[in-house]
Amino acid sequence: MESDDEDLKLAMAMSLQANSPRTTGVSASGDKHESIDLTSDTEDEDDDDLRRAIALSMQESGNSDMQQSSASSASTTDVTKAAAVVDKPPGFMGIDRKAMELERLARLGKRKRETSPEVSSKQVARAPTANSDANETPLQYPNGAIKRTFASKYPRTDDITIEELLEADKVNTAVISSFQYDSGWLYEKLDPAKVKQIWLMTGKHRGEDVQAKRIQEWRESRVPNMKLHFPPMGGMIATMHSKFILLFGKDKLRIAVPTANMTQTDWGEVANDWQPGIMENSVFLIDLPRRHDGTVTEAKDLTPFGRELVYFLEQQEVGPQVITGLLKCNFSKTSHLAFVHSVGGSHKTESTHPTGLPGLAHAIRELHLDDVERIELDYAASSLGSINDTFLSRIRLAACGKSFGTDTAPEPNLRDCFRIYFPTNDTVEKSMGGPDCAGIITLTRQAYNAPSFPRECMRDYDSMRRGMLSHNKLLFARGRKKNGKPFAWVYVGSANISESAWGGQKVLKSGQMGSLNIRNWECGVVMPVPETKLQGLKQDDVPPMSVFDGTIEVPFRVPADEYKGKQPWFFRS
Template sequence: MEEARLARLGKRKRRASPDRPSKQVSKQAEAKTSSEIRYPKGAIKRTWAYKYPRTEDISIEEVLQAPTLNIAVLSSFQWDDRWIFHKADPMKTKQVWIIGANTDAIKQNIIQELAECNTPNVKLHFPPMRATTTMHSKLMLLFHETHLRIVVPTANLMQVEWGETGKDPKSVGSWQPAVLENTVFLIDLPRRVDGAVSEKLETTFGQSLMAFLEAQEVGQKVREGLRKFDFAETNRLAFVHSISGSHSTGPRRNDTGLPGLAAAIRRLNLNNVERLELDYASSSIGGLKEEFLEKLYLAASGLQPLSSKAPEDWADRFRVYFPTHDTVINSTGGVECGGVITLNSRSYNAPTFARRCLRTHISTRSGLLSHNKMLLARGRQKDGTPFGWVYVGSANVTESAWGSQSILKSGKESALKINNWECGVVVPVPTEKLQGLADGEVPPMNVFQGTVEVPFKVPGEKYEGKKPWFFMDQ
């Protein structure tokens, strides 16, 4: 899929600026793009959506704070270069693009295109990739004079995924409402008071982020730049990742993919689970095998997926949200916007597909389709303590994203095999939001208020005869 996309990109010349400035969000964002530190403790926001009321959302202008943006390190699965250059002018902002290329031919094609458009201050970086690897992670490191903004969106760097659209073909001179929505985690970290470069980042969040960048072979200057900022406020958060490759030994075996998620849950003291409810919104669900979902349930409990056993009713406590055929057809963007939402009929009709876990996905903003990857967890620990947490990132509910591992005939664990590069953040629900519950009560969905604006209707309906959206059938 990625190779075909890059081949399509190669058929056109890149230009350093768009044909027409995008004016859709300029007025709303004008007052919010200053260089001030707005999110010192971190926040989760919905992406802004044109012609929809503003709530807990954020526009790409508000994310970038372009007037004071010195350096932008950007990674994405898909790119709209002209749109990016309009939002972050390469004449003013140095940029590093972390972009996937499975072959030398694709890599050289991208390098040549950028050279032909004579765009200054843009450096390309290609992380290690095999023929089957997908560079799916989405991450922004935005360096300002006063702070570093770390951004982990579910959106690619595409206009439509940030709530913007083209002209409405049904109404000349007007703009079509937004068609896709996503979610963004961001946190603003101040410069170190002593002005020094620390030897290493002091929190596990920072160390995990650094390990991910090192695995992607991101340049020393970028990694050194991170050590100029104070990561103290990330102490209550977890940066989780999937490092593409086969991991049989060393720390990566336990610190990435599903084992990495489990380790993060333990570090945040969200393990020792008695009861756990999971709600996962995903824009791609692959084969959705019950065996894989059970391992994901264990990892979300802080347990090692291969050496632990899930409760018998785990599938009744795990819901995966995905749109029906009718939801996509009747959405604002219709069929043309369904290509980023992927499931095929062969996988759905396989006997291993976890149909009993599937729920309908309907946005709380009517007409929008979701490109979100969001896992909502709530439950009780063995000592009775209630908890809740949110994962936001690039990982869909697939083995390609989280990795696969099995027990060999010898009784030993196989290597952890991960296809994709992915990254995300786990954000716990504050303790004060968990007060006043009845003894033994699992926190309800409204416990997430103030932490994340849940973008889909809950509880989702069971499919029970409804037809899922099959993108290949169109």
Template sequence: MADSEDEDLKLAIALSLEQSQSNAARPTNFIPASQTSPHDFREASGLSQLDRKAMEKERLARIAARTCQRSISPPELTRNSERPNKTRRLNCGHPSSPVKNNGLPDTQSDTYTSAPLQYPAGIVKRTWALGHERSNDIKIEEVLQSDSVRIAVLSAFQWDTEWLLDKINASRTKFVLVMQAKEEAQRQEYLRETQNWPHVRLCFPPMLGQVSCMHSKLMLLFHAEYLRVVVPSANLVPYDWGETGVMENSVFLIDLPRLSDNQRMVRGELTPFGEELMYFVDAMGMQEDVKEGLLKFDFEKTKHLGFVHTIGGAHLGEKGKRTGFPGLGRVVRSLGVQTEDPIHIDFAASSIGSLNDGFLRTIYNAAKGQEDGSGAPSSGGKRSKSDFFGKTSTIKSQPAEEMKDYFRVYFPTDETVHRSTGGPNNGGTICLQSKWYDAATFPREIMRDYQSKRRGLLSHNKIMYVRGQQYGEGDAKRPIAWAYMGSANLSESAWGKKVTDRATKQAKLTARNWECGVVIPMPMDTSGVLAGALDMNVFKDIIGLPFEIPGQDYGEKRPWFFMG
């Protein structure tokens, strides 16, 4: 996998944010791509806009003044080979009198309207799309629940904070913004710009060494009586949430009830989902009071789910088994859906890396629940298992020539993007480079055209559907099926790579991105047989199938390339 992969992704995002002069003006906190560098990309965070008292007043005025002609679409994509210039400094105003930030209050300290739990067992919805009939979809306002959200912990790769603040009652909601800031100077700049705003705190996940992308999307929404955990594929920008009718995403939500009588969970007694969520927020450097707040809610209803993450950086020993693709395999085993038999994978992604058979086998074997990416058998099977950091198993992986029968990747063709509602000018966050696709090692035979069932929409989804079978009692086999959805695309940067540490000569996992997602097994009936036929329709009622299945192979067509 090319080392430049994430730099190219950042360049794609920067290019996608180019704004033509004919478009309506962006918010004043927007930094155009012509003033950014793909090697030092800074999201348009608008931190200087966060004066809550004034902001709420301005928010109401903006709503009244806004017309339907305001451009909130992805700006036109340019194919200029010149890289943008250095990012300019965010302009920040200063309040007349500083206010000390005393931390986040308890969510029960004030009186708020709290609705009953909407999604106590978890649910997956697609994002609403302007101009399309509403069906199992959700708007950003319905996710955030502005009337009752007390504290909002938000993370994303792209931000439009003025738009976001229109969706939340900014005068009564406290924020923790998890943001990308690789350099210390940038972190200090952001901290200076928010030091006098009592309602906003920042969290900067570590980005040492080759880590270059804080790509995870996670919302922790604290209400008086429940915690809403949200894992979307959408960034915090209007077009990812359907407000221009050109892009679709997916959203996982679950509402967890508050424990009674000031009780709190003990970390060792959390469900595996809760344990991995806490492990992830620990790694991000989340503030202690936020983590303590999470333990005041009941994670019992997450026991059928898995939380999967990629923590940017290098990881030795047990840490290397817990994140990235080994972490995926670990979660698959913990949910009891591991297998040694062949599986079918259908992976829809908005960004494709420099694929080759070796990387595909890594993901394939992790999805089987194996302990390494080279074919080590899964725990609990009939064969001896191999440690991820130990001797590589001699059991052969799925042969490369057969991979095309088991692995399908959904990504739009150039023709599909050109025929979409927004056209090629809205394809800047859909990324694949021709130099990768045209390489002799790229498995072109597995590619399928992504065509949304909502005609004309492009996709920012990252969904992996897995189907197979496993041994039950004796030699009997039973079907299994599960899905991953979250922020991780199909790239080595997103899932990590096993390498040898130069200093210790030990194996380690390295990852350039921060990612997170959920694994959702399909339900079994009381006899242990999968409810429904073992084809793609098994996902229809739980995860949804937003695109055409099985999809057309490319034939003579070419994929969409963001920059040639």
């Protein structure tokens, strides 16, 4: 159904050449398969001299070298987006990171030598104390929550800053997946001298050996405690677009799934003290308690959420240490949630771990949100592919917990129950950031002008924080089941509205369905509205959008304006 847009590819190639990544990371040895230990409960604290050195260096540099780069971004349907990164010289902020790491290792070796020879350091850390359960730190988000990202100069509501999300002083190891990185900005939020970090990145573009280039640049930067990891990018896979953060601490694991990249702009910050934020996103987060007795659960014994998260990480080949770290945590409070992924590549539909749209359908069935009589769908996206009624029908079927088959006829009354939120050109022109800040909001004229494009579904994305642009990927579902019970749920994640993100599948000449082909790595979370919020609704009515109050703060105005002759914002190279 989709075709590659050569003009868009050329624009993206030029954008990547103009904004060539300069600072990306691997482990100090340059071995992308080197492991970072997530199994230890003990972490090193920098001594006072080191902290003073860091503070002095930061004071002398005045943070003058922190800058943000932006890159145009193509629709996930056709090509990879241009990565926005920050150029940092070796010895970021004037500090010799290699020397710092040697000092840290020396201190670690000294402490290990001082540990009793009869008991290992890990055993010492794991020795249970009396009333250990009573002494555990209360979890802030034990059942999961969805927050809007902070926006500078706007009133704070149910939002969260990047500092509040990361809780850097409580984190020992961070595993971060993002399409774009502002490395200097992220170092200031999560200091690699204090927190071990694994960054998952895309590493493929038009035959260029991006991985080798980034590895060499990272070796030269000499930043400690870092590893760069490239998920498999062979064959048809074009983009590593998934976004998640795993924050391992002494007492808990925080799992976050944002729509945002790891950039200053996406998290609502600006480089001065007067400008408002220009881009809004959303993030799901949940805190899981860590098992202090050292128990490692088997993946098959986890909740569906936990099983699919582990499967996704295994497919991304992040390494056994990350998986073991997850399996030492209690996932019992995730039974009401679903982790939904798109694993890049070609897949048979009979997989035990369905992915893409079949994975969404499987998740809806697992959560008992299927058996649908009526459904209304509201999808906010920052990129739109070459979509048509057939593809939207497949999204609708998946949202009902159904798998699509050889009958490719569009669902009846599809355009009456499906709304797509994407900014008009006027909305972008009048936004705080203006057109220059809309490079990651993408739709091509070629796709929109196709006769099959569902223009009647388009609605203007008008942020409740007036003037903000959106990088959100949110799918809201509301409806009634065949037994008359109402339901509502929301997907938050990285998947835009495209076959590249959710998967494309064709009917073969034999009459059978072909393989599911997915070009992007994506992930997200489905969170249902609690049944208590659904009580008292009028019989047979579909719940209104206000039913999401308390589950997610709907970031755009509803009901939204139809286009009515207005043009959408088109990607500009």
